[in-house]
Amino acid sequence: MAQDKPDEASTEGTPPAAGSGPAAPVTHSQFGLLKQRRFLPFFNVQAINALNDNVFRQAIIGMLFWLQASDEQMALYASLAPAVFILPYFLFSGIAGQVAEKLEKHRLIRITTAMEIVIMLVAALGFMAQSLPVLLVALFCTGVQSTLFGPVKYSILPSVLRPEELTGGNGLVEMGTSMSILIGMIVGGLLFKLAGDQAPWVAGVAVVSLAVLGNLIARLIPRVDAGAPDLKINWNPIPESVRMLKLARKQLAVRNAVLGVSWFWFVGTVLTSQLPAYARIHLGGDETLYIFALALFSIGVGVGSLLCEKLSARTVEIGLVPLGAFGMTVCILDLYFARTGLAPAGGLDALGFLGEAGSWRIVADLVGIGLFAGFFVVPLFALIQSRSPKHELSRVIAGLNIQNSGFIVLAAMSALAAQQLLGWSIPQVFLALAILNALVAIWIFTIVPEFLMRFLSWLLVRALYRLRIRGIEAHVPDEGPALLVCNHVSYMDALILAAAIPRPVRFVMYHRIFNIPVLRWIFRTARAIPIAGAKEDPALMQHAFDEVDRTLAEGEIVAVFPEGRLTADGAIAPFKSGVERILARRPVPVVPMALKGMWASMWSRNDSRMGRMRVPRRFRAHVEVVAGAPLDGGAATAAQLEARVRALRGDDA
Numbered sequence: 001m002a003q004d005k006p007d008e009a010s011t012e013g014t015p016p017a018a019g020s021g022p023a024a025p026v027t028h029s030q031f032g033l034l035k036q037r038r039f040l041p042f043f044n045v046q047a048i049n050a051l052n053d054n055v056f057r058q059a060i061i062g063m064l065f066w067l068q069a070s071d072e073q074m075a076l077y078a079s080l081a082p083a084v085f086i087l088p089y090f091l092f093s094g095i096a097g098q099v100a101e102k103l104e105k106h107r108l109i110r111i112t113t114a115m116e117i118v119i120m121l122v123a124a125l126g127f128m129a130q131s132l133p134v135l136l137v138a139l140f141c142t143g144v145q146s147t148l149f150g151p152v153k154y155s156i157l158p159s160v161l162r163p164e165e166l167t168g169g170n171g172l173v174e175m176g177t178s179m180s181i182l183i184g185m186i187v188g189g190l191l192f193k194l195a196g197d198q199a200p201w202v203a204g205v206a207v208v209s210l211a212v213l214g215n216l217i218a219r220l221i222p223r224v225d226a227g228a229p230d231l232k233i234n235w236n237p238i239p240e241s242v243r244m245l246k247l248a249r250k251q252l253a254v255r256n257a258v259l260g261v262s263w264f265w266f267v268g269t270v271l272t273s274q275l276p277a278y279a280r281i282h283l284g285g286d287e288t289l290y291i292f293a294l295a296l297f298s299i300g301v302g303v304g305s306l307l308c309e310k311l312s313a314r315t316v317e318i319g320l321v322p323l324g325a326f327g328m329t330v331c332i333l334d335l336y337f338a339r340t341g342l343a344p345a346g347g348l349d350a351l352g353f354l355g356e357a358g359s360w361r362i363v364a365d366l367v368g369i370g371l372f373a374g375f376f377v378v379p380l381f382a383l384i385q386s387r388s389p390k391h392e393l394s395r396v397i398a399g400l401n402i403q404n405s406g407f408i409v410l411a412a413m414s415a416l417a418a419q420q421l422l423g424w425s426i427p428q429v430f431l432a433l434a435i436l437n438a439l440v441a442i443w444i445f446t447i448v449p450e451f452l453m454r455f456l457s458w459l460l461v462r463a464l465y466r467l468r469i470r471g472i473e474a475h476v477p478d479e480g481p482a483l484l485v486c487n488h489v490s491y492m493d494a495l496i497l498a499a500a501i502p503r504p505v506r507f508v509m510y511h512r513i514f515n516i517p518v519l520r521w522i523f524r525t526a527r528a529i530p531i532a533g534a535k536e537d538p539a540l541m542q543h544a545f546d547e548v549d550r551t552l553a554e555g556e557i558v559a560v561f562p563e564g565r566l567t568a569d570g571a572i573a574p575f576k577s578g579v580e581r582i583l584a585r586r587p588v589p590v591v592p593m594a595l596k597g598m599w600a601s602m603w604s605r606n607d608s609r610m611g612r613m614r615v616p617r618r619f620r621a622h623v624e625v626v627a628g629a630p631l632d633g634g635a636a637t638a639a640q641l642e643a644r645v646r647a648l649r650g651d652d653a
Contacts, residue, residue, distance in 0.1 A: 001260055030168025030309045038160045039169065039222035046108060046153055047176040048217065052116070053142060054184025055191075056123055057078035057081065059203040060135050062192035066131060066199060077132065082412065084136050088143035089405040093150075093182045094240030097398025098233045100151035101391065105159065105224040113215035119145055120211040122613055124204025141530030150401045151394040158385045158393065159224050163478050163502040166382040168309035169315055174378055178370075182298040184500065244399035253318075254387050256448045257380040258400045260321065262379045262407040263440055266270040269411035270433050271369065278426045284318065284343025285353055285363070292350040293366055299488065300370020307371075308378040311462075315502045316382040321451050324376025325441035331368035332434035335425045338362050386503075417556060453525035461499045464492070464621070469500045471627035476501055479586040481552040483633065485641050487649060488561035488571045489598035491516060496595065497559060500625040506551050508544060508560045511537070529558075547580060554584045559593075562638060570599040572649065575642040581591040587634035592641055594648035596624040 033039040060081070064074055100108055127132035148246050153173075163375045185208075234240050249255040272294065279290040304324070313321060338361045345356065352358050388396045390476040418424045418432065436556040445452040461467070476482065484505065486497060494507040495565070511530040514523050529551075531544035560582070562575035583590065600621065626648045631640065 028179040044217045047180045048214040049182035050177045051184040054181050054426045055188040056207050058188025059191050060187050066192040084140045085143040088147045092147045092400045094237040096148045097151050097395035101228040102231045104153050104226050105156045106221040108152050110218045115145045116211040120207040125205040127200040151397040154397045155394040167312050168303045170378045170381045171305040171308045172316045174305035178301040179297045230454040243447045246476045248399035257383045260380045262403045265404045266407040266411040269408045270415050274426050282339050284346045284348045296366040297370040300367040301374045304371035304374020305378050316386050318379045319454035320375045320379045322455040324372045327372030329434050329438040330366045333614035335365040336431040340427045449525045453522050465623045468624045475627040481555050482557050483590045486593040488563045491603045505557045505559050520595040549585050575638040583633045589630040590633050590636050591630045592644035
């Protein structure tokens with residue numbers, strides 16, 4: 001789904017911190033990851049884990065119906081089961097995060113899948129004995145196993161994937177998880193209906209078999225080193241849980257990404273908890289219509305998660321987060337207006353419901369909620385993974401899991417209180433959720449304007465241009481400092497380069513461009529560095545050089561346009577010596593880059609100022625960003641860099 005880059009198809013590279021495994025080929029589509037050992041076994045293990053969890057939980061409900069349990073027993077299980085499963089996240093996430101940091105990740109996955117075999121053997125005994133207490137003990141242990149597996153599930157991805165593969169990899173994981181949950185609920189719910197008198201044995205064999213399969217596949221995961229092998233584990237979970245919550249809030253962008261993921265779980269919990277009653281009361285469905293409604297939501301999440309890589313052009317594009325947030329709000333709001341009253345008919349299956357007036361609008365809303373939820377959550381996970389230090393990531397994920405658990409409990413209690421105490425109908429709960437979702441999104445984006453800035457820049461670039469990218473994955477370093485040098489053609493150059501590079505980039509730009517209305521807010525939020533000439537403002541120039549040096553010293557990427565001004569005729573002007581001044585203070589690797597096709601596009605000096613206000617000559621023009629092999633910053637000169645950029649650009653201005 002990513003852009004086709006045939007010239008890089010043969011590039012080989014080792015994912016960062018991938019342990020001692022063999023070099024992995026760079027893939028240009030997220031589906032290519034499913035052919036590689038560094039990703040496929042892990043993907044299968046996490047999908048089987050989610051599948052088995054839901055087969056087990058739904059089979060317990062199926063057994064209670066099969067045994068014709070009393071209303072009191074059903075109510076007891078409905079009250080106890082969620083608390084029993086989620087309690088370990090509060091109790092043991094502090095320990096789980098440390099263990100996931102200290103142990104090799106492939107080893108921990110094998111340990112947790114071996115635990116699952118033992119737990120499911122206990123569950124099988126519970127099914128055969130038809131004992132709810134034994135099954136609840138197994139359910140608690142399943143929560144413990146999930147608590148241990150959670151931090152490694154997401155912290156392993158930056159260790160086996162390159163930065164430009166993070167969004168696609170997370171999209172696949174979210175898709176696999178949502179589909180596995182759906183299939184698990186269907187299979188678990190049908191076990192006791194279809195197997196008759198042999199159902200307890202069938203249920204026990206099913207969950208044990210899935211656990212064994214997961215463990216066998218886990219043994220195929222290549223070695224992935226520990227994030228912090230020397231970490232001393234504190235077995236007191238309370239102070240460690242507090243410490244991990246603080247780790248998750250250390251960086252502003254990560255803190256709000258964590259908050260965003262937790263909010264995703266809040267919205268998802270409210271929606272999915274209301275779907276059974278909503279399908280029966282307001283859609284007039286039988287017991288299968290709830291599964292159909294859940295399938296629509298899950299399919300939407302899966303499709304949205306997969307589309308993230310295509311829409312982000314293989315970068316960690318947090319500009320999709322506001323699109324997802326406001327899209328969710330619109331779809332939830334429309335779901336309220338689509339059916340505010342009771343269903344006109346009852347006992348409908350999926351086909352019967354689809355024949356009713358207004359049903360396709362509800363179908364579109366449920367799929368749309370899931371679709372935009374995928375846009376919302378996948379970039380947030382990718383941001384957390386890319387910006388958290390690798391030796392802290394497992395503990396950050398553990399802190400995220402603690403917070404997620406709190407939001408899930410809050411969501412369940414809020415929905416219950418709204419209906420029991422306030423007397424709200426389910427559509428009214430959806431209306432309140434839509435309004436609350438919009439308010440929370442606005443609050444998050446106000447605190448971290450980078451989310452909204454990236455959305456606006458993403459919208460501008462994708463609306464005005466069709467980007468082709470070459471050499472970025474091969475030559476822009478995945479981590480550590482680097483200086484990017486590029487020709488300067490238009491007022492949009494910085495936004496185009498930012499859209500093409502997976503890592504955050506700080507741009508040095510002429511202060512008059514920095515202060516262009518509307519774009520000024522985007523540039524300032526992106527932490528661009530304004531600069532002026534020595535005769536114009538020597539203090540501003542010195543401040544710019546100092547800020548560039550500090551940024552490089554902190555291991556970030558800086559991009560400069562060494563011509564010093566926009567080209568007036570489409571040709572590349574001589575590079576000024578400022579780039580040599582930067583490298584004299586900080587001799588970091590220098591990556592030459594070229595923009596191609598921008599001279600004939602919008603907002604270059606090929607147009608007059610008034611001309612730039614009209615519809616561009618080449619709307620959605622084809623634009624290319626090309627990166628060359630890095631040069632040694634200790635020896636590179638302005639003339640050498642200029643020659644490299646000229647060669648990369650060729651005759652295509």
